[in-house]
Amino acid sequence: MPEVKVSGLHKKFGDVTVLNDINFTIREGEFFTLLGPSGCGKSTTLNCIAGLETPSSGAITVDGVPFVDTHKKLYVPTEERNLGMVFQSYALWPHMSVEANLVMPLAIRKASKEEKSVRIHEALETVGLSHLKDRYPHQLSGGQQQRVALARALVYSPSVLLLDEPLSNLDAKLREQSRAWLKRLQVELGITTVYVTHDQDEALSLSDRIAVMFDGQMAQIGTPAEIYEKPATAAVAAFVGSCNFFTGRLEGHHGGIALVRLDNSGILVKVASALTLDKGDAVTVAVRPERLSITSRTADVTGANVLETTVLTRSYVGSRYEYGLKLGTNVVQVISPSGDLDGAVRLVFEAEDALLYAGSSVPSAEAAELMTVAS
Amino acid sequence: MTTTSTDKIVRPTAGRSALPAPKYPRVFGVGRGRLVQYGVFILLALFVLAPIVPILYQSFRDRPLYEAGGILTADNYGKLFTDAGFGQVILNTAIFAFGTTVLTLLIAIPMAVLVVRTRLPFGRLLGLSMQWPFFISSLILGFGWITLYGPAGFVSVQFRQLLGFVPWNLYSLGGMAVTEAVGLAPIAYVFCANALRQSDASLESAARVCGAGPLRILFQVVVPMLRPPIVYSSILIFSMSLETLSVPLLYGTPVRIEVFSTFLYTNGLQSISPDYGILGAASTLILAVTIGTVAIQAKVLKNAQRFISVRGKATRPRLLDLGWIRWIAVVAIVIYIIFGALLPILGLIFRSFTMIFTPLQNPFESLTLSNYERVFTFPVYVQSITNSIVVAVVGAILVSVLALLAVLVARRSPFKFARSVEYLALAPQAMPGIIVGIGFFWAFALTPGGGWIQGTLVAVIIAFGLRALPTAFGSIAPAIMQIGNELDNAARTSGADWFGTFFRILRTLLRPAFVGAIILVFVTMMKEYSAALFLSSANTGVIGTTMLDLWVQGNTGSVASLATIQIAITAVFVAVASLFMKGHTDA
Numbered sequence: 001m002p003e004v005k006v007s008g009l010h011k012k013f014g015d016v017t018v019l020n021d022i023n024f025t026i027r028e029g030e031f032f033t034l035l036g037p038s039g040c041g042k043s044t045t046l047n048c049i050a051g052l053e054t055p056s057s058g059a060i061t062v063d064g065v066p067f068v069d070t071h072k073k074l075y076v077p078t079e080e081r082n083l084g085m086v087f088q089s090y091a092l093w094p095h096m097s098v099e100a101n102l103v104m105p106l107a108i109r110k111a112s113k114e115e116k117s118v119r120i121h122e123a124l125e126t127v128g129l130s131h132l133k134d135r136y137p138h139q140l141s142g143g144q145q146q147r148v149a150l151a152r153a154l155v156y157s158p159s160v161l162l163l164d165e166p167l168s169n170l171d172a173k174l175r176e177q178s179r180a181w182l183k184r185l186q187v188e189l190g191i192t193t194v195y196v197t198h199d200q201d202e203a204l205s206l207s208d209r210i211a212v213m214f215d216g217q218m219a220q221i222g223t224p225a226e227i228y229e230k231p232a233t234a235a236v237a238a239f240v241g242s243c244n245f246f247t248g249r250l251e252g253h254h255g256g257i258a259l260v261r262l263d264n265s266g267i268l269v270k271v272a273s274a275l276t277l278d279k280g281d282a283v284t285v286a287v288r289p290e291r292l293s294i295t296s297r298t299a300d301v302t303g304a305n306v307l308e309t310t311v312l313t314r315s316y317v318g319s320r321y322e323y324g325l326k327l328g329t330n331v332v333q334v335i336s337p338s339g340d341l342d343g344a345v346r347l348v349f350e351a352e353d354a355l356l357y358a359g360s361s362v363p364s365a366e367a368a369e370l371m372t373v374a375s
Numbered sequence: 376m377t378t379t380s381t382d383k384i385v386r387p388t389a390g391r392s393a394l395p396a397p398k399y400p401r402v403f404g405v406g407r408g409r410l411v412q413y414g415v416f417i418l419l420a421l422f423v424l425a426p427i428v429p430i431l432y433q434s435f436r437d438r439p440l441y442e443a444g445g446i447l448t449a450d451n452y453g454k455l456f457t458d459a460g461f462g463q464v465i466l467n468t469a470i471f472a473f474g475t476t477v478l479t480l481l482i483a484i485p486m487a488v489l490v491v492r493t494r495l496p497f498g499r500l501l502g503l504s505m506q507w508p509f510f511i512s513s514l515i516l517g518f519g520w521i522t523l524y525g526p527a528g529f530v531s532v533q534f535r536q537l538l539g540f541v542p543w544n545l546y547s548l549g550g551m552a553v554t555e556a557v558g559l560a561p562i563a564y565v566f567c568a569n570a571l572r573q574s575d576a577s578l579e580s581a582a583r584v585c586g587a588g589p590l591r592i593l594f595q596v597v598v599p600m601l602r603p604p605i606v607y608s609s610i611l612i613f614s615m616s617l618e619t620l621s622v623p624l625l626y627g628t629p630v631r632i633e634v635f636s637t638f639l640y641t642n643g644l645q646s647i648s649p650d651y652g653i654l655g656a657a658s659t660l661i662l663a664v665t666i667g668t669v670a671i672q673a674k675v676l677k678n679a680q681r682f683i684s685v686r687g688k689a690t691r692p693r694l695l696d697l698g699w700i701r702w703i704a705v706v707a708i709v710i711y712i713i714f715g716a717l718l719p720i721l722g723l724i725f726r727s728f729t730m731i732f733t734p735l736q737n738p739f740e741s742l743t744l745s746n747y748e749r750v751f752t753f754p755v756y757v758q759s760i761t762n763s764i765v766v767a768v769v770g771a772i773l774v775s776v777l778a779l780l781a782v783l784v785a786r787r788s789p790f791k792f793a794r795s796v797e798y799l800a801l802a803p804q805a806m807p808g809i810i811v812g813i814g815f816f817w818a819f820a821l822t823p824g825g826g827w828i829q830g831t832l833v834a835v836i837i838a839f840g841l842r843a844l845p846t847a848f849g850s851i852a853p854a855i856m857q858i859g860n861e862l863d864n865a866a867r868t869s870g871a872d873w874f875g876t877f878f879r880i881l882r883t884l885l886r887p888a889f890v891g892a893i894i895l896v897f898v899t900m901m902k903e904y905s906a907a908l909f910l911s912s913a914n915t916g917v918i919g920t921t922m923l924d925l926w927v928q929g930n931t932g933s934v935a936s937l938a939t940i941q942i943a944i945t946a947v948f949v950a951v952a953s954l955f956m957k958g959h960t961d962a
Binding site for chain 2: 109
């Protein structure tokens with residue numbers, strides 16, 4: 001199982017820069033996900049690895065073999081890269097049966113007749129569809145088509161598996177099950193996999209490591225836990241999971257704890273941070289809804305931050321409740337197991353529960369607008 | 376990233392060793408796909424430039440191309456306007472083209488709206504019959520109109536008997552424009568009808584929810600959305616009427632009204648000592664105008680695609696109910712179909728079986744087959760029929776293959792000049808048939824060793840083929856756009872190169888479009904004749920040129936019989952080919 005090394009990848013369409021200095025290395029057998037909103041360049045990156053697009057500059061190496069190196073004017077065409085790829089639309093050839101779809105890559109590789117039948121049988125067995133080999137793509141359900149596409153990508157034992165949002169065309173329930181199945185399959189095969197998605201849940205649950213991209217830039221590379229717990233930027237925090245953002249000014253910094261005066265209410269909060277900033281600098285405090293807790297005003301509470309708020313909305317979302325609390329001019333989203341809180345309440349969180357980012361970097365102006373109320 | 380061999384997962388994918396990717400041979404460091412792409416590009420460039428370059432060159436030379444020792448000069452352009460009276464020709468052409476465009480839109484737009492968006496009795500039938508004049512050559516339509524509405528036509532004579540005079544004059548710019556508009560209306564109709572079918576039905580539903588009635592919806596929602604296809608088709612019609620030869624030739628010659636194409640015809644073919652310099656200069660100017668209009672058209676279409684709202688899910692819009700107005704609409708459409716196309720063609724067919732065709736004498740009394748006999752007793756006439764079939768069949772196949780390759784290169788390849796390939800394939804749209812004929816004639820004369828081709832069927836096929844190329848390209852290109860790009864990409868990642876992707880995947884998927892293109896090119900080449908006027912010799916005439924010869928001789932009966940034969944051949948071919956296609960798309 002080879003490693004994939006992408007270095008200094010740039011891609012420009014005319015004046016528009018789609019990829020700007022993308023670097024990462026995927027370890028052998030790793031499940032690596034490119035995550036980001038649509039148009040962030042994740043699919044372009046995948047297509048560059050596949051050879052379906054040529055980078056403006058940069059190099060890609062798989063298993064020590066250079067596929068692209070713009071400095072050496074080197075470019076291996078897609079068909080000679082021996083990669084397996086599953087497309088968003090599955091791209092099963094509609095005029096061929098399932099078996100014929102799987103035969104084609106083997107026929108191109110001039111495999112013997114036995115080898116073809118053994119491999120096709122094994123590949124279809126792997127995805128659990130060997131009984132459907134005579135069907136045509138339009139006779140299969142979406143989930144089955146997706147598995148056939150996977151079988152077709154695996155049948156010639158490619159060096160790396162590339163998956164371009166393979167689950168996005170399935171309905172929600174099936175998507176969850178397919179996700180778990182895909183994870184088991186990948187672990188079992190141990191094949192190096194590059195996965196592209198805009199769905200953070202998929203990325204978190206499937207990946208060994210995630211690369212988060214925005215606007216053609218690499219924002220952060222890390223394990224799912226690192227991405228979720230310690231997002232490198234406010235944008236990552238907003239994109240992966242939901243998050244409350246409050247702008248404010250730094251009042252002081254003592255022993256890893258920053259004192260921030262919030263713009264929305266003038267309240268002083270303590271946030272754990274290793275950032276070195278000057279007093280008076282603009283900062284943004286980010287807290288995940290599940291890291292906040294609510295207690296009634298009558299109860300005794302201790303904590304680094306105890307804020308007086310009132311309940312605006314409460315909605316039951318299955319196993320838990322979502323609260324909208326009014327903090328100055330902001331609405332704060334809180335997830336809580338208890339559904340009986342109302343009126344004046346206290347919002348409690350520890351300094352370590354919040355994240356601090358330099359500058360007033362609220363990720364989306366529209367979201368910020370929706371989270372604003374009259375004071 | 377450092378990895379030691381110990382943490383390598385030993386088990387290969389799916390329990391099998393990897394099958395290595397195929398290696399493809401390279402010629403001069405490029406794969407075979409790239410070679411094909413360059414081949415198509417160069418072939419198209421030669422094909423398109425061959426007739427243009429000699430014309431340009433001739434227009435700046437003081438003597439014919441084949442005479443040695445000429446000098447370059449711009450005198451030809453001066454002479455064109457002073458001696459040859461080209462100014463009047465420009466004026467005539469402008470009036471004719473504007474008239475045709477306006478009349479075409481007046482016929483096509485209301486019909487498209489009525490047929491596609493309102494509830495009409497026999498709506499489907501009317502929609503289908505709106506399109507069939509396309510299959511008839513405008514030469515035949517012209518003959519048909521003269522037979523009925525010409526100075527001595529069947530209907531005209533009837534009117535003269537009733538009123539004492541004929542209330543119209545077919546042999547005028549107005550008469551030309553009306554006939555041409557009837558012939559071209561199907562094209563504008565198809566554009567508008569397609570746009571209407573694709574438009575988002577929820578826009579109309581929204582208007583209905585707001586309380587708008589059917590007429591208001593029609594005029595405030597449906598018609599305004601038609602602006603892009605109207606603009607596009609009016610430019611298309613305009614450029615087509617700039618280059619058309621048939622109707623101006625038939626109507627204009629007796630009364631000496633000249634437009635672009637007839638000017639070239641009379642100066643190049645009918646004059647005893649043609650002035651090649653003037654011919655070249657006129658051709659160059661006409662080309663500049665037609666290329667200009669086609670360029671505008673391409674630009675408009677590019678922008679127009681942004682306006683047309685296409686939804687993935689087919690929403691079937693509810694048809695609007697116009698009440699009693701719909702009966703007026705039906706009558707108007709029926710009048711167009713019957714008097715514009717059906718009666719002239721039927722009249723022409725009927726004419727072919729009679730000696731004399733006039734209301735003054737019962738034509739059934741003089742029923743005869745002698746018109747056909749005359750055609751079949753002269754081997755040259757018979758030959759022109761077989762020539763037409765050979766040219767159309769061979770041309771249809773060759774042109775469709777070339778168009779298919781051009782579409783693949785233009786739309787499905789990373790080829791550097793993909794755009795240029797598309798422009799080259801569509802460029803002949805801007806080249807009037809008679810200019811293509813003149814251009815190739817000179818090109819063959821100039822090419823060393825090209826003399827043998829002069830006057831052969833090969834020359835005719837090449838010239839007709841160039842004219843039909845945009846049609847073939849235009850019919851295959853949309854089909855390939857409907858085949859998702861990911862199918863190609865899946866083949867590429869599976870190990871097929873560009874060429875293999877076509878042979879293994881696209882070939883089968885494109886077969887219906889390819890057969891469709893063959894049918895279309897066959898019909899187009901069957902109708903074509905103007906390019907052959909310069910290129911064919913006595914033995915290599917086609918039905919169209921023979922009809923024109925016979926017409927000049929006053930042999931209208933035989934013209935009618937040849938026209939009938941051509942219509943019959945086209946009808947049989949289209950019927951057989953569609954049956955064949957139906958049988959094969961089911962599989």
